Amino acid sequence: MLYLVALGSNQRHRRLGWPNAIIAAAWQRLAGEGLIITGTSRVVGSRPVGPSRRSYANAVAVIETNLPPPALLARLKRIESEFGRRKGQTWSRRVLDLDIILWSGGAFVSGDPDLTIPHPLMRERSFVLGPAAEIAGDWRDPLTGRTIAQLNARHRRPKKRP
Template structure:
């Protein structure tokens, strides 16, 4: 049993209905409820936003972020998150970025950087994804990316900043 308490920023996404629960936004709310328990305390939850899918899926996503407090180390929390995904019908087969009832990703943690065969924290692509940064900055604006040293508020401002059109 771990003694140290850790805080994790977890991104949540759904673009499918789940029987008995409802549409994507209801799936996210139910997943938060499922995560809250003796092992994990939900410290903060963002509002739910809608986003366009990446890849072949045509269904819009519901996205949110949560700060979770737990004594679990990163691999153990990953196991918990993947079990919750399975409970909501997630099957890890087929192509990437397909429609899914629930996607839970560890984005950041209070321990800084974690790299293993199964898990990389910070999440390698989170800085490029407004659907992760916007909800995360809402609930943890002062958290810093340990790689860039920028806060989530700063990363959100960068992702919102208009970019010049490419030259022809």
């Protein structure tokens, strides 16, 4: 199975350094977990969503694994924790944030609020769509039928003013 996973960081790590270095270390950590990384985007900067004031470094990776979505999510959450993320830090600064955006199995809904595929907010986030379009532009959103490249183009289009 293939997964599109978003990576984000906006907090310095005492050993790994600044967010760009954390993203690079996260790619290595994912590969060390037996996950096959078949593509990575460039790292882009973005403004924070929510109350955090620190800018983010964001990227996207295509990961190949036999793990079903709940097992992959559990592994991603464990890696976040190992990097220093604390539970209950919604919309705040964090060393590492890992989110499943899409997977080759289509839509997936579970009882876990952290596991809905496609990610419910991906269509609104240029810091996900831009990097994702670089490496998975032909992947389709199973809910809209649009490709990532199309979603990115629509998101970047200037909004009409009333």
